Amino acid sequence: MLPVTLREGADLDGFRRAVRRLVARRAAPEDVVWSSGAPSLFGGDAEGESGDAPPVPLPRAVGALVETVVCHREPERHALLYRLIWRALAGERALLDQHADPLVHRLALLDKAVRRDIHKMHAFLRFREVPEPDGGARYVAWFEPDHFIVEAAAPFFVERFESMVWTILTPVGSLRWDRRSLMTGPPATRTERLADDSSAPDRFAEGWRRYYESTFNPARVNPAAMRAEMPRKYWANLPETAAIPGLLRSAPTRVQAMIEAEAATPRRRMPDKAVAAMARQAPETLAELNRLIQRSEPLVPGATQAVLGEGPEGAAIAIVGEQPGDQEDAQGRPFVGPAGRLLSAALAEAGIDRGGVYLTNAVKHFKFVQRGGRRIHQSPTTGEVKHYRWWLRTELSFVRPRLVVALGATAALALSGRSVSVLRERGPMAFEGWDGFVTVHPSYLLRVPDGDGKRQAYADFVADLRRVAALA
Structure with missing residues (x-):
């Protein structure tokens, strides 16, 4: 032996x-x-x-x-x-x-x-500010992983907090970043952590709590799902958990106020019965959410039906496009038109099985203008994207992908909450709640005029998808 x-x-x-x-x-x-x-x-x-x-x-x-x-x-x-x-x-x-x-x-x-x-670790690690004698600041965090993942998780924190001086302490190892180099160290104890950041002011934790309160949606309150996604073992290190009891108590009142404000808005949005269903209880499954989407009226009238997401729950990769097109609206399935066929070819070339990917759109209904016998696609406005954002975020919370891919600026806006320049910011991006990746929409490839440019754009798109496969 x-x-x-x-x-x-x-x-x-x-x-x-x-x-x-x-x-x-x-x-x-x-x-x-x-x-x-x-x-x-x-x-x-x-x-x-x-x-x-x-x-x-x-x-x-x-x-x-x-x-x-x-x-x-x-x-x-x-x-x-x-x-x-x-x-x-x-x-x-x-x-x-x-x-x-x-x-x-x-x-x-x-x-x-x-x-x-x-x-x-990416989602539930929180830094606390520790003032330095020279007036600067460093940041300390404590986390308790289940496995030996500290070094594997490190690149995320280096990329996101590159301009900060920080230390991450865990029972299986430690990380220190000084804005130039990353250093690994021995395991730490909770006692060491408390001694290291005992002087941290409350204002940093207060910032986390206010951010959580500002993004909390009372219409999707589901305590069982919250406990499943954010187990109690992490609560002691999350400043925002102090706000959760009050947010839960106030949720019914806030939802009623949302319904009343919706009723007073002249623009037509989802029907009252769908809002009332959300108010009574947030959907607990993807199937329940899809039934709500199917009952909702298009923000811009004319679409035949809501086009739902397609693919397995638990898929490693979720791909988000802009909105359904003419053929998607007719068939009720995402990415079945010319752009969808191009996406399928690129996925296959990148070694990604389309059947194992979750496909959906930021906007669930087809927006168009009628020109003769043709329905011509119209890009959704920022307000229309925000209107559908609740559906998309809830949908992805059920799918739980490792990586979310935004195809084009509309999808990136829906996932990040801000305007994104796709060609300038193309590549990995942290979305609100998910690790993400931004690339062009396949419809962009169809619009490239010359042959050489089209072939290069397609090759770049396939290269992006290969990076997606590696990241996921």
Whole structure:
């Protein structure tokens, strides 16, 4: 038997070195015993002994799975991953497509748990301001992850809070950013955290609480869903939780005020029965939400029907377009017209299965002008996009994608709450509540006039979708 001991936590480099050495020796999975502790390999130094071992060529999807699963707390994770690698090297190149395979299924669950933990850290970590003697400020946060995800989650915080000096303390490791470089450190304790930010003024926490109050929608109050998406273990570190009891108590009164204000507005919006249904109880399932959408009247009259989202709940990727077109309105399905067919081709070329993606639009009804026998698409106004924003955000809260892709400026406006220059801000973007990505709408590709420009625009679009697949 070959003993392999890696460092505690997510020792990705140590695991890679061990795999190279084991593969070079043709060590079968059943002949290897994995453990965590002081790093060693076959009784020697892992790095030194594997220096002459060649790299192991693996399918990209297997490599990505390894990077995630090594962060899990499962003691058998290294053994499971090595069994997968062994089988992939034996010729099972499409192994991860065999979803019913027990090994693949188990690793997929570990992968999902780690990704969800990273998402929770992105969503529920809150900094507190700590004044410095020189008049500056640094920011400290405490978080308790379920797995060894600190380093995997770090790029998000570096990108979002690049201009701040901050420290993140957790029981499995720490991060420090000084505006130039990221440093990793040992685990911390809650006592250390309290000592580090005991002087933090209340005004920073108050800012978080006021932001939460300003974005709280009383019409979608669902305490069970709130507890499921924001478990109690995070509440102690979230300043906004202090406001939740009062917001819940005032929700019925605020909803009634919304209904009265809606009734007094001359512009026609959704019918009273749909608003009343929301007031009585926010939809608890996607099916309930879709029934509400189907009963709502178009903000701009003329559409045949509401076009609902399409795809599996729990999809890793959700793609949001602008609004249904003529063919979508006729068929009641998103992305079935010329732009939709172009999107399908680009997804396939990028290696993304359209059937596994959730597709929807920021605006649920077709807006058009009649010219002879043709219905000509009209872009929705900012007010019309905001009118439908509640539907979209509620819809995505049920789907729970890892990544939301905005196709074009209208979708980006609906998801970010601000005007977005697609060509200037193209790429990853943090939306309100989701990790996001902005790219062009496929209809833009159809409008590019010359052949070379059209081919280049399409190639850039496929490249964006490949980045989406990697991020998701």
